[in-house]
Amino acid sequence: MSKRDIQFDQNGLLRHFLTIDGLPRQTLTDILDTAENFSTVGTQQAKKVPLLRGKTLVNLFFEPSTRTRTTFELAAKRLSADVLNINIQASSTSKGESLLDMLRNLEAMHCDMFIVRHNTSGAAHFIAEHVAPHISVINAGDGRHAHPTQGMLDMFTIRRHKQDFTKLRVAIVGDILHSRVARSEIHALNILGVPEVRVIGPHTLIPREASSLGVHVYHDMKEGLRDVDVIIMLRLQRERMLGAMLPSEDEYFIQYGLTRKKLALAKPDAIVMHPGPINRGVEIESAVADGPQSVILEQVTNGLAVRMAVMSMVLGRKQEA
Amino acid sequence: MYIEIINGHLIDPRNQVDGPTNVYIQDEQVIAIGKAPAGFKADRTIDASGNIVCPGLVDLSARLREPGQEHKGTIASETRAAAASGITSLCIPPDTNPVIDTPAVVELIHRRNLDAGNCHAYTLGALTKGLDGEHLSEMAHLKDAGCVGVSNIINCINNPQVLRRALEYAASVDLTVFFYPLDNGLANGGIAHEGAVATRLGIPGIPEAAETHAVANFLMLVEQTGARVHFCRLSTARAVQMIGRSKFEGHDITADVAAHQLHLTEMDLGFFNSQCNVRPPLRTQRDRDELRAAVADNRIEVICSDHQPHDIDAKLAPFGDTEPGMSALETLLPLSLRLVSEKKLSMSNMIEHLSTTPAEILNIDAGHLSVGAIADICIFDPNAHWVLSSETMISRGKNSPFLDWELQGRVTHTLLAGNLVHELK
Numbered sequence: 013m014s015k016r017d018i019q020f021d022q023n024g025l026l027r028h029f030l031t032i033d034g035l036p037r038q039t040l041t042d043i044l045d046t047a048e049n050f051s052t053v054g055t056q057q058a059k060k061v062p063l064l065r066g067k068t069l070v071n072l073f074f075e076p077s078t079r080t081r082t083t084f085e086l087a088a089k090r091l092s093a094d095v096l097n098i099n100i101q102a103s104s105t106s107k108g109e110s111l112l113d114m115l116r117n118l119e120a121m122h123c124d125m126f127i128v129r130h131n132t133s134g135a136a137h138f139i140a141e142h143v144a145p146h147i148s149v150i151n152a153g154d155g156r157h158a159h160p161t162q163g164m165l166d167m168f169t170i171r172r173h174k175q176d177f178t179k180l181r182v183a184i185v186g187d188i189l190h191s192r193v194a195r196s197e198i199h200a201l202n203i204l205g206v207p208e209v210r211v212i213g214p215h216t217l218i219p220r221e222a223s224s225l226g227v228h229v230y231h232d233m234k235e236g237l238r239d240v241d242v243i244i245m246l247r248l249q250r251e252r253m254l255g256a257m258l259p260s261e262d263e264y265f266i267q268y269g270l271t272r273k274k275l276a277l278a279k280p281d282a283i284v285m286h287p288g289p290i291n292r293g294v295e296i297e298s299a300v301a302d303g304p305q306s307v308i309l310e311q312v313t314n315g316l317a318v319r320m321a322v323m324s325m326v327l328g329r330k331q332e333a
Numbered sequence: 334m335y336i337e338i339i340n341g342h343l344i345d346p347r348n349q350v351d352g353p354t355n356v357y358i359q360d361e362q363v364i365a366i367g368k369a370p371a372g373f374k375a376d377r378t379i380d381a382s383g384n385i386v387c388p389g390l391v392d393l394s395a396r397l398r399e400p401g402q403e404h405k406g407t408i409a410s411e412t413r414a415a416a417a418s419g420i421t422s423l424c425i426p427p428d429t430n431p432v433i434d435t436p437a438v439v440e441l442i443h444r445r446n447l448d449a450g451n452c453h454a455y456t457l458g459a460l461t462k463g464l465d466g467e468h469l470s471e472m473a474h475l476k477d478a479g480c481v482g483v484s485n486i487i488n489c490i491n492n493p494q495v496l497r498r499a500l501e502y503a504a505s506v507d508l509t510v511f512f513y514p515l516d517n518g519l520a521n522g523g524i525a526h527e528g529a530v531a532t533r534l535g536i537p538g539i540p541e542a543a544e545t546h547a548v549a550n551f552l553m554l555v556e557q558t559g560a561r562v563h564f565c566r567l568s569t570a571r572a573v574q575m576i577g578r579s580k581f582e583g584h585d586i587t588a589d590v591a592a593h594q595l596h597l598t599e600m601d602l603g604f605f606n607s608q609c610n611v612r613p614p615l616r617t618q619r620d621r622d623e624l625r626a627a628v629a630d631n632r633i634e635v636i637c638s639d640h641q642p643h644d645i646d647a648k649l650a651p652f653g654d655t656e657p658g659m660s661a662l663e664t665l666l667p668l669s670l671r672l673v674s675e676k677k678l679s680m681s682n683m684i685e686h687l688s689t690t691p692a693e694i695l696n697i698d699a700g701h702l703s704v705g706a707i708a709d710i711c712i713f714d715p716n717a718h719w720v721l722s723s724e725t726m727i728s729r730g731k732n733s734p735f736l737d738w739e740l741q742g743r744v745t746h747t748l749l750a751g752n753l754v755h756e757l758k
Binding site: 018033110111112130132133134135137138142154155156157158192195219220221222224225 | 532533534538650
């Protein structure tokens with residue numbers, strides 16, 4: 013069995029959700045459709061459905077995160093699962109326990125799913141390759157590699173506003189090099205049939221072989237934003253920029269910050285997205301972030317539905333089998 | 334002890350022998366080639382029908398992990414794997430723990446190796462003390478203790494002035510400098526070739542320029558100092574072309590490539606295969622093709638194993654957290670033979686790359702089977718097919734991306750100074 017198949021079980025159903033790269037369009041559409049069904053749960057009086065009652069989910073976060081961890085936790089609780097949060101900075105790998113030993117211990121507690129965030133690319137794949145057969149793994153971000161639930165919630169948001177992916181022009185702006193969100197979005201957009209995906213940023217923040225991912229590369233933001241339907245701004249990781257990547261945040265804002273003036277170059281009904289948290293005045297102007305074209309807070313809400321969808325598909329699978 | 338090797342096809346590039354020829358051995362020496370000396374009576378006859386007989390292989394780079402990392406391998410365990418792979422001489426880089434920068438460490442290694450008795454082991458001394466890249470090591474002492482060259486391995490020397498003085502000093506004690514072209518600043522903590530695969534997997538990349546920049550700068554110093562240098566483990570087409578040009582201009586330089594670089598590319602990383610975490614990284618198909626072409630036209634004179642055995646845990650982690658290197662002694666000959674069966678290389682030229690030329694670069698009396706030569710001999714069946722498995726690997730390190738590959742060519746006998754140190758059962 014090739015490594016690519018690791019995400020599916022022997023019946024061809026999604027067992028792990030590690031990357032969007034290589035998934036069939038149908039799987040992506042299924043996730044979006046399932047998420048659509050869940051999107052009303054949060055507005056009901058009783059905000060819970062009993063789909064994952066009796067299941068135990070472990071949030072295994074090797075990197076600090078508030079937003080992603082909370083939405084996973086909330087999504088799991090809405091599905092009636094039990095949730096365990098493990099913050100590894102304070103835990104045993106810092107005492108020299110290997111990642112694998114730690115997994116074995118958690119498995120021994122009869123958990124059903126690991127939701128993993130780790131600062132090394134490939135960590136979720138590694139864990140998925142080594143867990144017991146009854147356990148599923150969801151990648152909540154590994155190094156620069158992938159953040160597939162974020163990618164899917166962005167697709168969900170786009171579909172709600174734009175319906176047909178095959179008529180869109182989408183621009184992703186900023187630090188593509190270090191961004192797992194960008195990689196997951198690029199794969200999803202290509203698989204869903206978006207004819208033109210653009211990435212915009214300085215040479216220092218765009219991988220040399222970016223075009224091999226199926227994108228058009230722009231270094232001039234004004235050119236890159238022209239006539240796009242969707243603008244996805246990426247967070248500038250200030251701590252990573254120290255040194256030779258960028259001269260200053262000011263200069264970055266002038267070149268690549270999204271202002272009302274630059275936004276006017278896109279289609280009049282273009283939507284503005286951002287995976288958060290926002291650096292106001294660094295990658296985006298407040299007037300745009302809070303403006304009528306911004307769907308940034310919707311993304312957060314949609315994150316819940318999409319994560320519920322993925323969890324229920326991956327764990328619900330066993331009841332069908 | 335009198336041994337005869339009969340019915341074999343002898344290939345000895347140094348003496349331009351390539352045909353059915355018998356070899357006669359007395360004690361540790363070859364005493365006749367072709368016809369038995371008058372009155373020769375063999376105590377032992379090795380029938381090499383269908384097999385190639387050649388000088389024992391000389392591996393320019395094998396880490397045995399002793400002293401310092403005996404949980405990964407020992408001199409005894411790894412030289413046993415070498416003997417089973419037809420390797421009779423190997424060269425140990427200086428990054429043991431402690432580093433090979435004093436005669437005491439050299440002597441320790443040589444003594445342990447004599448006790449093991451599987452293989453001749455040679456050492457490279459550290460070019461700078463503790464490989465710190467700043468202070469010259471006591472090269473004359475190291476040479477007296479038995480070091481055959483000096484190297485700073487992948488610990489790059491950042492100050493060109495230090496590098497210049499190190500080259501000049503090595504030249505004055507007549508030691509070859511083994512140079513690993515990798516600019517740490519440009520590599521910037523990368524762990525895979527900066528290309529399409531690293532971009533897709535989000536793995537920090539090592540650009541081609543990390544190698545070409547180091548080669549270009551180093552060539553300028555070599556041309557000025559006149560030092561004798563050997564380039565280790567080339568991985569890029571452009572570096573090969575630069576070195577080819579410098580050779581053409583008459584500079585005294587040589588180069589090697591690790592056998593795996595002639596077969597694998599960045600694509601073999603798949604979805605984070607940690608067995609493919611190596612330095613220099615696996616590069617593109619274009620690079621691999623140029624490396625093969627350079628081996629064929631002798632711009633690269635040597636194929637080595639770059640053996641780096643690891644314990645199981647070293648590879649059991651997410652890709653970027655694993656240790657680089659592969660256990661490679663046992664695949665050196667089969668991977669080289671694959672080039673012969675693909676008609677990229679003649680059998681004789683392959684043996685030059687694996688034995689004759691590396692012996693010349695180390696300046697040791699090996700790599701040929703003249704009358705009077707030490708009887709270091711490798712006999713292999715070039716048509717035997719076998720599958721590499723972790724159960725049957727002899728090295729303590731089972732870390733190979735070639736596990737489960739069907740390999741062609743198997744060593745049947747290895748003689749070390751006339752002693753049969755390996756016989757395939």
